[in-house]
Amino acid sequence: MTPTSPAALAAATDTHCPYCSLQCGMRLSPGPSALRPSAPGPDAVGPNAPGADTVVEVLERPEFPVNRGALCAKGRTAPALLARGARLTGPLLRDRPGAPLRSASWPEALDRVAAGLARTRAEHGADAVGVFGGGGLTNEKAYLLGKFARVVLGTANIDYNGRFCMSSAAAAHRRAFGLDRGLPFPLADVPHTGCLILVGGNPAETMPPAVRYLRELRENGGKLIVVDPRRTRTAELADLHLQPRPGGDLALALGLLHLVIADGLVDRGFIDRRTTGFDAARESAMAHWPDRVERITGVPVHQLRAAARTFGGAATGMVLTARGPEQQSKGTDTVGAWINLCLATGNAGRPYAGYGCLTGQGNGQGGREHGQKADQLPGYRSIEDPAAREHVAAVWGVDPASIPGPGRSAYELLDGLGQPGGVRALLLAGSNPAVSAPNAGHVTERLRALDLLVVADLVLSETARLADVVLPVTQWAEEDGTTTNLEGRVTLRRRALDPPEGVRSELWLLRELAARLGVPEGFPVEAEQAFAELRRASAGGDADYAGISYQRIAAEDGVFWPCPSEEHPGTPRLFLDRFATPDGRARFVQVTHRPAAEEPDAAYPLYLTTGRVLAQYQSGAQTRRVAELNRAAPGPYVELHPRLAERLGVADGEPVAVTSRRGRAVAPARITDAIRPDTVFMPFHWAGAGRANSLTNPALDPVSRMPEFKLCAVRVERAHLEVTT
Numbered sequence: 001m002t003p004t005s006p007a008a009l010a011a012a013t014d015t016h017c018p019y020c021s022l023q024c025g026m027r028l029s030p031g032p033s034a035l036r037p038s039a040p041g042p043d044a045v046g047p048n049a050p051g052a053d054t055v056v057e058v059l060e061r062p063e064f065p066v067n068r069g070a071l072c073a074k075g076r077t078a079p080a081l082l083a084r085g086a087r088l089t090g091p092l093l094r095d096r097p098g099a100p101l102r103s104a105s106w107p108e109a110l111d112r113v114a115a116g117l118a119r120t121r122a123e124h125g126a127d128a129v130g131v132f133g134g135g136g137l138t139n140e141k142a143y144l145l146g147k148f149a150r151v152v153l154g155t156a157n158i159d160y161n162g163r164f165c166m167s168s169a170a171a172a173h174r175r176a177f178g179l180d181r182g183l184p185f186p187l188a189d190v191p192h193t194g195c196l197i198l199v200g201g202n203p204a205e206t207m208p209p210a211v212r213y214l215r216e217l218r219e220n221g222g223k224l225i226v227v228d229p230r231r232t233r234t235a236e237l238a239d240l241h242l243q244p245r246p247g248g249d250l251a252l253a254l255g256l257l258h259l260v261i262a263d264g265l266v267d268r269g270f271i272d273r274r275t276t277g278f279d280a281a282r283e284s285a286m287a288h289w290p291d292r293v294e295r296i297t298g299v300p301v302h303q304l305r306a307a308a309r310t311f312g313g314a315a316t317g318m319v320l321t322a323r324g325p326e327q328q329s330k331g332t333d334t335v336g337a338w339i340n341l342c343l344a345t346g347n348a349g350r351p352y353a354g355y356g357c358l359t360g361q362g363n364g365q366g367g368r369e370h371g372q373k374a375d376q377l378p379g380y381r382s383i384e385d386p387a388a389r390e391h392v393a394a395v396w397g398v399d400p401a402s403i404p405g406p407g408r409s410a411y412e413l414l415d416g417l418g419q420p421g422g423v424r425a426l427l428l429a430g431s432n433p434a435v436s437a438p439n440a441g442h443v444t445e446r447l448r449a450l451d452l453l454v455v456a457d458l459v460l461s462e463t464a465r466l467a468d469v470v471l472p473v474t475q476w477a478e479e480d481g482t483t484t485n486l487e488g489r490v491t492l493r494r495r496a497l498d499p500p501e502g503v504r505s506e507l508w509l510l511r512e513l514a515a516r517l518g519v520p521e522g523f524p525v526e527a528e529q530a531f532a533e534l535r536r537a538s539a540g541g542d543a544d545y546a547g548i549s550y551q552r553i554a555a556e557d558g559v560f561w562p563c564p565s566e567e568h569p570g571t572p573r574l575f576l577d578r579f580a581t582p583d584g585r586a587r588f589v590q591v592t593h594r595p596a597a598e599e600p601d602a603a604y605p606l607y608l609t610t611g612r613v614l615a616q617y618q619s620g621a622q623t624r625r626v627a628e629l630n631r632a633a634p635g636p637y638v639e640l641h642p643r644l645a646e647r648l649g650v651a652d653g654e655p656v657a658v659t660s661r662r663g664r665a666v667a668p669a670r671i672t673d674a675i676r677p678d679t680v681f682m683p684f685h686w687a688g689a690g691r692a693n694s695l696t697n698p699a700l701d702p703v704s705r706m707p708e709f710k711l712c713a714v715r716v717e718r719a720h721l722e723v724t725t
């Protein structure tokens with residue numbers, strides 16, 4: 001591999017943004033970029049020196065249909081991390097616990113990793129070795145990571161950070177429709193629906209190019225209802241903003257279904273023809289009458305009535321959920337309640353109508369389809385299904401009985417690190433749980449307790465700083481591969497330039513580790529070869545990629561799965577004829593309101609809710625290294641209502657301490673009437689004293705095993721100024 005240079009980029013390359021699930025199309029052009037990494041500061045250590053490499057210029061790619069050329073600041077500045085000063089350019093390792101990380105050669109680093117994994121497996125059994133992946137990994141990487149865990153390590157314990165992102169929506173989708181794809185329709189359908197309810201999502205900050213679909217919806221005469229405890233930039237676009245207490249989303253959906261039924265707005269024909277289970281769902285909804293729902297949620301009855309009439313009265317309607325209702329200990333039931341509302345009004349399985357989830361991470365969709373989830377095999381197959389095991393085993397050339405069963409979910413895996421019966425050696429790729437996991441202080445302690453922590457990343461993230469071995473890997477612009485966006489559209493990432501010397505792809509390092517662990521075959525280094533195997537492994541599964549090729553993706557601006565053959569056109573709209581359940585009918589699920597795992601009380605009297613800001617992404621491991629983004633969003637803060645601020649005697653900008661039963665965070669106050677007086681908000685992109693996830697509650701949804709990131713009980717006090725980044 002050769003160092004990054006302008007000469008390596010011979011012509012413009014069409015590819016996609018490395019960050020969120022919109023997977024905006026962009027064009028990379030040769031030539032210098034004005035974008036430089038942040039000053040090296042504490043994030044550039046070891047062999048990295050601030051560099052002056054020429055990187056690439058991001059150009060619009062207006063013909064790509066999802067973003068039509070528009071990019072947010074994160075996408076525009078993504079090349080800043082291609083420069084040497086911002087990234088790792090050689091392996092690092094620690095000679096003994098407590099010793100500093102030092103530079104190492106690749107053979108030395110890989111030998112150390114292989115020996116450590118083999119030793120742990122020999123001494124403590126295969127399940128003492130774990131793998132933790134990420135929703136930003138390409139499909140090829142996710143696929144081979146899952147294969148590596150099951151075939152090379154023989155461990156059941158593989159899961160990924162997507163469990164934290166969308167698993168409740170996925171579980172609810174499968175329960176109701178028999179299949180989970182974030183959106184069962186293209187985003188381009190959104191402007192043509194009659195009424196859209198957007199629950200707990202803020203695309204104006206998380207994916208700004210998608211906001212045009214909301215504006216077009218309103219220009220077409222459609223109505224937009226936003227449900228959010230905060231008056232976000234997205235809520236400001238709405239015809240109606242419902243501002244429930246955190247955790248009120250389930251009761252709210254039940255209350256709207258109650259009113260739709262009471263007002264005679266259900267679609268009885270649709271219910272009879274295409275669904276089962278309505279009577280039980282109706283019974284539950286009728287127990288959530290408007291006054292009761294107002295008491296639970298804080299949303300006035302007149303607003304409930306207005307929302308129910310607008311949605312129920314529209315010719316077509318959509319509900320889109322995001323992390324707000326999903327990241328709860330009742331997230332699966334909450335999403336189920338919103339799906340019930342769609343089904344009762346006939347808004348599913350027909351054009352311009354239906355339920356969908358706005359997936360978060362860049363490959364949050366594909367990452368959950370191809371085997372890095374504890375309970376799944378490629379093609380969205382269940383790891384407990386004998387036929388699925390047989391199919392995948394045949395592709396892998398192994399005995400079906402050798403494939404382990406389901407392992408621990410993400411938080412359970414992290415919680416057990418270094419504990420009796422838990423994982424003792426962990427290979428982690430594309431994730432930064434020391435910042436992004438709930439109860440992050442505890443998770444950091446568990447990471448420290450490992451016998452061996454190996455982190456593959458492009459930067460020295462907070463988790464990588466804890467590692468025994470750090471393996472520097474290639475980035476989006478330096479590799480081929482596919483991702484699957486929030487619509488289920490498989491898109492193609494193209495290698496535009498060479499990585500720096502000393503950096504390798506995850507596919508290469510999996511091949512090298514597999515060989516050292518006695519499996520010399522079956523781990524291709526070329527992404528297209530890996531994709532060819534993934535296609536065979538997924539064939540016949542729910543997420544069937546058999547007919548999708550790199551050539552088709554490039555020629556067709558992406559291909560929607562399922563696509564079972566090369567002659568098949570792909571499936572932009574699911575469920576038009578039947579749902580993916582055994583009887584072809586969608587299933588109402590009987591759900592009822594219940595409180596959060598932790599409600600405010602005398603000791604912790606406020607709700608904390610967390611979220612994202614426009615200029616940072618997830619744990620911030622990448623975006624905190626980009627100067628332009630740091631100028632726009634330099635650090636954490638605590639949003640609080642003026643009445644609360646007055647009660648606490650806090651002025652805007654003064655530091656406040658937020659304390660939960662799990663930890664404490666300190667950040668400047670930001671006083672705004674956009675938030676409820678009983679709730680404070682913190683963005684979760686930062687480490688250190690302002691780490692929001694020091695506070696969050698790891699209580700798990702019983703179905704999806706999703707932690708309750710979105711709300712917990714806290715108290716807020718004035719604080720002395722402390723370092724917050």
Ligand code: SF4
Nearest residue numbers: 017019020024072075
């Ligand atoms: S919206 Fe998402 S995919 Fe598009 S440029 Fe921004 S971060 Fe990248």
